[in-house]
Amino acid sequence: MATLKDVAKEAGLSVTQTSRALNDHSDVSVATRERVKDIARSLQYRPNLSARKLVSGRSGLVGLVVPRTYDLASDSMFIEVVSGLSSEFARRDMQCVLHVAQEDEPIIPVYKRLVGNGALDGFVLIDPSHDDKRAAFLSKAKVPFVVHGRIGSDPGHAYFDIDNETIFHDITRHLTDLGHRRIALLNGVEGRTYVAARTRGYLRALTDSRIPPSDAIIRGGAMTESLGLIATVELFSDPANRPTAIICGSVRIAKGVYQALQGLGLSIPDQVSVFAHDDHIAQMKTEAFYPALSVTDAPMRESWQPLAACLDGAISGAPLSDLQVIGSHRTILRHSTAPPCQ
Amino acid sequence: MATLKDVAKEAGLSVTQTSRALNDHSDVSVATRERVKDIARSLQYRPNLSARKLVSGRSGLVGLVVPRTYDLASDSMFIEVVSGLSSEFARRDMQCVLHVAQEDEPIIPVYKRLVGNGALDGFVLIDPSHDDKRAAFLSKAKVPFVVHGRIGSDPGHAYFDIDNETIFHDITRHLTDLGHRRIALLNGVEGRTYVAARTRGYLRALTDSRIPPSDAIIRGGAMTESLGLIATVELFSDPANRPTAIICGSVRIAKGVYQALQGLGLSIPDQVSVFAHDDHIAQMKTEAFYPALSVTDAPMRESWQPLAACLDGAISGAPLSDLQVIGSHRTILRHSTAPPCQ
């Protein structure tokens, strides 16, 4: 491997100046800068990460720790996250160190080890919970991190998130505007911050329409077809309290809901309206649902770039306000919602 | 973070001696060694990987690059590999750097970048092909690596593999012993080394029983239920040449075969015998098949430990002969095979 010294020798400069040229310091003539970079390229020079880390504190390595959960294998979520992040960081000349924690493995010691080794610049946290131990630990250890989602109402950390509260408020609002008053929400696993945000948006919209919170119908669980299937069957088993509309936290859930409604002989949207949020991680085309599914659309794949950017910023010490990003979404109305039947 | 200096000060020793104590050098009294280790523990000392790498050449970081392929998401293979390797390496105080190459991303530049950075000690190569570019590149670059499988007939690299040729020879032999002469092999994707090995074993067993190679029936493809399903239907569509036994490269394939045979009204094992190799990555219990599936059994999860050990050895410069390991397998005869009907 070519070292900085080799480049310096070739350029007829000192190691110092060569380093400065390569790092775009202002006190190097532009001509020299370009010349040195050319030489570096021709020598296939790559800075030694360990050496750089030792002196500058940055190694270009970031950590990603995921718990090995029940549905990790079946869910395409995992591969989506890992693949998206790894290529996004690669683009920034950074690398991901991955650890999959075993089911019985406590998570904090993993971070402790990774942090203690001093080889990593920061972490990406996914699936935050309301009272997130990992974030607490990393904050205390003063290790930069970015969260996919938000922890608490006024987060002191870098994050990328979508506006779950508004999204689910808008969905609910769309349904109340159509005249629905018994609207079910099939949400995710209790404890996740985004699940709480979605509930808030939903409840706020109900309140807006003077629907009492006691009329809220919320079910939660792993976002699978089974949830949609089972929840729907249960909801309709009590004839007196059937919802007229169902909001699904994911397309996968919606798939189950469609199946259940078909089984129950209920037609969409005439008898039941269905609306879902689509993060594009289920490999399902919502326009191919029959009837075509109305969705709010916020592709999760669009989050890797901002996540990487925010972590990069956090490591470089950028001001927090630049590191808190809310992604955009859009609403696609198709044919799965209609006014409730009398 | 506590540094070696802190530990040394606390122990009243020089940094050198402290380092030696921590690394179990023989020229430190056992008492001192223990005392220093205790102090290190109480100070929560963790060696700085970058510093260590810089001087000793080892960082404890190994690379894993996987191509993002069509079936990566659906297949539980990926999570299995990543999770198994990451915890096995963690046990050895090593970490995995992961990169998921995008579909259009050439693979060698990825290795080039990772190697060039000089932060990694070695690589794990999975899914080797007959003419593996990655292995060629790493060999030339003199970077240690271990292969899950073997490349070529007399590999000059560290590997862990199972004896695919013998396994499939034995399966075929079992069927010929029962009297079968038209035996189909549903294999994996062409080009993979293990697929070729399996074909060799199969053909050798046919030859042993004086079945002409022209009577070999081989189909290949991604190891999915679809392959089993489609291949079976096609094989039986020509009444003159129906096989009397089917060997499946994976349990997933066998699942498809069972489905197809049921659909075709063919009974197992009376009309068709079925045998599969079970690597335990499909979450399917072979004893719960009806009739219970006969298999050769070689859990892939048992390969992470030897793979990590071999790479560790390769990095430490152990002799190649210690780094070439063949895993064991066993044969479980159940109720899916019987002599062919007349």
Next chain:
DNA sequence: CTGTTAGCGCTTTCAT
């Protein structure tokens, strides 16, 4: 058994 010295490859003062 133990300490001194040197140096891994790089960045950053501090001089010039």
Next chain:
DNA sequence: ATGAAAGCGCTAACAG
């Protein structure tokens, strides 16, 4: 605009 020198945290060669 450039170079000399120091040092990041650690290990290894070389003395005692």
